Amino acid sequence: MTRARHSAVAATLALVAGLLVVAGGASAGPTDFTVRGSVNQLYVLGAAPGQQLELVRGTKVVEEGVVDSAGSLAWRGLDAGSYSVRSATPAATVGPVKVRDVAGKPPAHAFYAGQTLGKGFNYITTRDGTTLSANVTFPSGTGPFPTVVEYSGYDPSNPKNTTMAQLFTTLGFAYVGVNIRGTGCSGGSFRPFEPVQSVDGYDAIEAIAAQPWAKFHKVGMVGISYPGISQLYVAQTQPPSLAAITPLSVIDDTYRSTLYPGGILNTGFAVPWATEREKQAGPYGQGWEKGRVDAGDTTCQANQALRLQNPDVLAMIRANPYYKKSIGDPMNPSLFAPKINVPVFLAGAWQDEQTGGHFPGFLDDFTSAPHLYATMLNGSHPESLSLGVFGRFADFLDLYVGRRVPGEAKHVVAPVLAGTITGVTGLALPEQPDYSGMTFRQAKRDYESGDPIHILFEEGAAAGQPSGSPLPRFERTFASWPIPEAEATSWYLTPRGGLADAPSTLTPRQATPRSYRADPDALPPTTHFQTGDGLWEAHPTYQWKQIPKGKGLGWITEPLTEQVVPIGTGSVDLWVRSPQRDTDLEVTLTEVRPNGTEVYVQSGWLRASHRKLGPGSTVVSPTHTHLRSDARPLPKRGFAEVRVELFPFAHVFRPGSRIRITVDAPGNARPQWDFDTISHGERVLVAADADHPSRLVLPVVPGVDAPRKAPKCSSLRSQPCRTYRG
Template identity: 75%
Template sequence: MTSPRRAAAAVAALALTAGVLAAGAPSVAGVAAAVDPGFLVRPSVNQLYVLGATPGQGLELVRGAGVVASGTVDAAGSLAWRELDPGSYTVRVIGDPAMASAPATVTDADDPAPAASFYAGQTLSEGFGYLTTRDGTTLSANVVLPGGAGPFPTVVEYSGYDPSRPGSSVMAQLFTALGYAYVGVNIRGTGCSGGSFRPFEPVQSVDGYDAIEAIAAQPWVKYHRVGMVGVSYPGIEQLYVAQTQPPSLAAITPLSVIDDTYRSTLYPGGILNTGFAVPWAKERSTQAAPYGQGWERGRVDGGDTTCQANQALRLQNPDVLDMIEDNPYYAPRIGDPMNPSLFAHRIDVPVFLAGAWQDEQTGGHFPQLIDDLTSSPRVYATMTNGSHTESLSLGIFGRYADFLDLYVARRVPTSAKALVAPILAQSLTGVPGLSLPRQTDYSGMSYGQALRKYESAKPIRILFEEGAAAGKPAGAPLPRFEHSFRSWPIPGASVKRWYLAPNGRLRSSAPSVRARETTPRSYRADPKALPATTYAGSGGGIWAAQPKYRWRQIPHGKGLGWITAPLKRTAVAIGTGSVDLWVRTPKRDTDLEVTLSEVRPDGTEVYVQSGWLRASHRKLAPGSTAISPQHTHLRSDRLRLPKGEFAKVRVELFPFAQAFRAGSRIRITVDAPGNARPLWAFDTISRGEKVEIATDRKHRSRLVLPLVPGVRVPAKAPECAALRSQPCRSYPG
C-alpha cells in the first residue's frame, strides 16, 4: 500500500510536470525509463533533481559505467545533486540496478540559451503568475502595471526575498508611480518558485537570463527591453544576471551591493562576520524552507497547485551555515562564482551603481567593483557616507530616476521623481518636509539632447557630509557638498604617508630611532573589552535621522592609538587606505581591527572607516598598491607570525571619502575586532594575547591615504552628530 507521504510526493511531482508541459518548456530527457523506477528525473543546469521517489530510498547517480554520487531520498520524496559536469546521467535504485531512469542530459551554465520562441511562447499577465526557465522550473512572478495604456517601460526586481508576493512590494508602488511596469520575480527555491536554493549559485544567473527574456517578450513591455532594479540582495542579483548578457536587458541599477562575497561582507580580512553576514545567511535558509516565507501557504490554500508542487525540493537546500564554517579561507571553487569582481567585465549594459561607505549591512567595499566594469558602455557611480538605504537618498534618487528614464524608458526624464523621492525619504528616515535638491533641467529637450546632457556629466559622484545639508534637519538624507570625477580610483590622487611614532603620534617623516633605542607599544587583544557592535536599537531605526550609537573609546591597555598634529591645510581623502603594521605576538596569530577617525578642534571625534585582518591572512595578492593591500586569503598562503620576531601586516581600510579640515587631527586606533560597526561582529581568535607594534627605523609602521586635490570644502565643519552613519564621541586626549 502506498503511504500518504509517498502519494503526496507523487502528486507534487505530477503537478510539477504538468505545469512544465503546460508552460511550453523544452522537452526533458529522462522522464521515462524502460523499467519505470517510480520517480521523476529532472535534469537542470549543472544539477539533477529526483522527484516523487520513496522517502528513505537510496539512489545513485551514474555516468557511463561509473557511480558519480549517491544519496537518500528525503521526506518529501526528493533528492538533488549539484555541481555536476554537463553530460548524460542515469539514476538508479541502490541494490536494484534494473530500476533505473532513462538517460537525462545535464546542461552547463555556458550553454546556448533557448530559441527566442521559447520565451515568446510564455504569457505573463497583470497580477501573480509563473514564468518558465530552460530546465522547466517555474519561477513565481508578480506583474504590477501603472495606469494608462501600454506598452510600458518595465523594470524587474529579482531576489530571494519576496518580490513576487502579491500586494506587498514597496518597490512596485515606487516604480509604478514613476510610470513603469514592475515585475517581481522570486529566485529558484524561494517563495512559490520551484527548484532548490543555495545563495548566489550559477543556475540563478541563468534563471535570471530566462526571466528577463520571458518578461521582455510580453506585449505590454515597451521596446521589449527591460531594466533591473533593487537594493541589496536584488541589487546584487543584478550583477549575476547581467553577466549572462540577456539580449533584452537594457540597463541595471545595483544599489547597496558587494564586490566580493568573501572579502567584502562574509569574511572581511579573513574574519567571519557573525553580526550581519551569518544571521543573513541563516535567515535566507529559513525562508527558503518549505513555506518558509509564510505567504506561500495562502497561495496553496487558495488552490495554487504549482506553488504547492514547487515546495518539493526545499529539503534538498544545502546547509549554508555549514558551507560558511567549512570554508574559512577563500576557496576559488566556491568563491569565484560568488565574486562579482571576477565577472563584472562581462556586463555589457549601462550601469548605475550607488551606495554608502559605512553601509551597516553589505559593508561599503563595493566601489572596488567600478573599474572592473570594462565592457559596460556607461558606468555611473555615486558614493556617500551613510547607511544601507543611502543609495535611495535624495542626493542620489534624482540622477537614478533620470538614468532609468534615459536608458530603460528611452524618454526625456520626467518630473515624477520630485513627488516620489520625498515620500520615500520620509518613510526611510522619518524626516518630513524634504525635497529633491536642484536637478538637471531637461525641459524643451528632445530625447537625444537629454541623453547627451546626462552623458556629458562626470560619471563618478562623491557626496560629502550626508546628513548635514544647510538649512535641513540634522541627519536628513542630503549631502552638504559634492564633487564629481571622470573615473575610479580617483585620478590625480596622491599617496600620503604618516608614520607611527613611539609616542603615539602620526608624523610625516619616517622614524629615525633604532629598534634597540625604543620599546614597542603593546596592548591586550580583548574583544570583550567593548560592546561588539555600535548599535543596539531596532532594525529600521538605524536609518533614522539620528540613531543612538554606542561607539566607545578603547579601554586603557586594550588597544593603541596614533594621532597627527593639527593639520595646517584641509586634506580630502577618497578611496581605500592602508595601515601597515609591524606586529609581534607570542600567540603567532591575532585579529586586527584598525579604525580611522577625525579629531576636531572642539574635542569631538568622528568615525570615518575601519579595516580588518587576521594576521595569518597577510599574504598580498597581485594588484596590491600603496593604498590598496589586497590579500589572497588562500589556505595555502596562510602565514603564522614568526616566533619572537616582527612581521609586516598590511590592513586595508575600506573605501571612504572624508574632508579633514585644517585644525583637525587624523587618528587611527588598533585593537581586537569589535565596536567599529553598527551591526558587524566577528568570530575572532583574539583571546587577550599581547600584541606589540614596532615603530622604529627598521619597522616603519604607517598610515597611507589617497589625498585628492581640487575639492572645495566648506570652511566650517558640520555638527558631527548630524553625519549619517558616522558616530561622534568625545576625545579625551
C-alpha cells in the first residue's frame, strides 16, 4: 500500500474511522476518540493519554481503565452484547458498539469474497475490522494453484522471510504467510493463544480460499512449532474452506506439556519463549515493520496502536501455578481436538527440547477427523521435517490439498531442508511409495490403505548414512494410538537399588527406605545452546552428567534376557515422604548397555503436592488435575504414593542391556529445560517394601522386529550417551 505520509496519530485515526463501518463502532465526536467492538473484546483508539474511561453495559459500569501513552485502551474477556465507553472529562458517552462472541455466527461468504488478495504483501480484514498482514507467493506456472497457509505470531508475512515460501512453492503450492493479530503489521492486541486468534484464523482461511487463484477454493495449513500449534486452534472453528492441516512439533496441552510440566514452571524454554513473544508483539517489535512504514505503509503504522495494551504474559504465568480452567482450557488442544473435522498429518519427536514431546497424549482425541496420520520418532524440535517424515508429509499435502498424484519435487526439497537444519549434506529421501501410473483416486486409496501410526526408531543411526543423520534405522506401523498391542509391564523397585519383576516381600521394618537430598544447585547445569542450531546438528555437545552422590537415587534391572520395546507413556509410581512435606521430582529413564555406556531415553516431572490423579489416568499414563483445590502436602507421618508420568517415547532395549531409572530434583536431564523448583536441599525418602510397592510401568509392545545389534549410542539424535556409574 502506498500513500502520502501522515503523522502516526492521523494515520491511526483515519484507518480506524474507516474500519468502524465494518466493525459496527462509533466515533467519539467531540470526545476525540473512537471505539470499536471486537470478539469478546473492545478497543478505544485515539484518546488522550492518561484519560480515565468507563466501560458501560446498559446502566452498569463493567470495567474502568486508563488510556495508554499511544492513546489506546483494550478490554478483554467481555460477554457478547452492546457496550458504551464513558469519559468524565469531557463528559460524554460513546457507543453503543457491538461485542461479538467467539462462538458467534461468522460473516456471510460475500464478506470474504469481497476481499482481493494478490501476489505480494496484502491485508486481510477480519470480522471485527482488524486487518492481518499477509504475504502471497505463487509457484511457477499459471493458476489457480493448490494453496497452503502458515499462520503464527512469528513473521510469516514478512516479505523478506522467504524460507517457507520457497519450500512450498517448489512443491507446487501457493504459499500465504499470515501474522496473527498484534504481531508484525497485523492490527489488534496480542496475548498468546487467546480465542480471538482462532476466529481470525477462520476469517483468513475463508478470505484466502475465496481468491480466484486458490484452486478448488480450498486451502491447507502448514507450519512447525508455533504455526503448527496455531493450526489446531484455527481448525477447531471448522472453516468450511479448510481442506487439511499438518501440525508439526506441537503440544497437546500448554500447561502439562511445556509451561508447567508436572506442575513445575519451565523457566528454561517456556518462560523465555513467552518473553520473546511479548517483546516481539510490542510496537515494531519484530523490526521489519518499521521498514514498511518508512516506505509508506500507513496500515502497518496504524496497526501498532494497540500494542501497549498487550497483557503482561509473564505476570499471568506466574500468577497461575495451578491449572485454572478459565485460562488452561482454551489453551488445551486436547479438549478441542474432537472439533477438528478435516484430515490431519501430525509429526513430532519424543525428546523435543522446545515443545516437549508430550503431544501424543491427544492423538486419540481427533475423533471427528476423517483421517489422522501421525509419525513419531526420537530427536529434537525440527525432527518432524526430517527425511523419514518429509515424503509422507509432502504426499499428504498433494493428496488432500492439491488433489493430485504425489509429485517428485519432495526429492529435491527434503535433502536441502535436512542439510540446512542439521548440517549433514549429501542425503536423500529413503525409498518412497511408487505412485507412477496411478490416478489421483488410486494414489489416495493406496495412501489410506496403510497403518496411520508410524514409529521411526533410532533416528540418526540409519545404515550406510553418516552418524547423526536425520534418518531412522527402521520403522514400524500401527493401527491406532495408544498402540493396541502394548502390554503394561511392571518392574518393582527394591530396597537395594534394583528393578525386579515382582514386588518386595520385605516388611517396612525389614526394608530401610533409601533417601537423597533434593538439591538442584548441586546438579550439573542443564545443556543450553545459544541457538537451536547447535542442538540440531549431527553430534551436539551435551552436558548430561551423572547425579552427584547423595543428590539422587537410581534403580536398575539385571541384564535383560529378551528384547523389550516400550512405545507410549510410562509411569513411575513412588512411595515418598519428606520432612518439608513437598518436593519436586524428576524421573529419568535410561538404557545401560553391556559395554558400560548409558543412553538417555525419556524423563518426567511432578511436584509432589500435585499428585492427585484425574479422569482418564491409566496404569501407564497418570494424568494429574493440577487444580489448586486438589493440592495436598505430603503427610506428616508415613509415605504417599506419587505417580510420575514419563513423557511418551519408543525405544528398543536389547538382550544384555539393563533398564535404569533415576530420581532427583529437576534439572540437567533435558536440554534447554530449567525449572522454578521448590526443592532446596530437603531430604526425600523412597520406600520399596511389601506395603509400599514402588514400581516402573512401561507399555511394552511385543513382536517388534528390530535389528539385532544396538546402534552406536553417539549416533542417536537427542539421546545423549555417557559412561554408566552405579
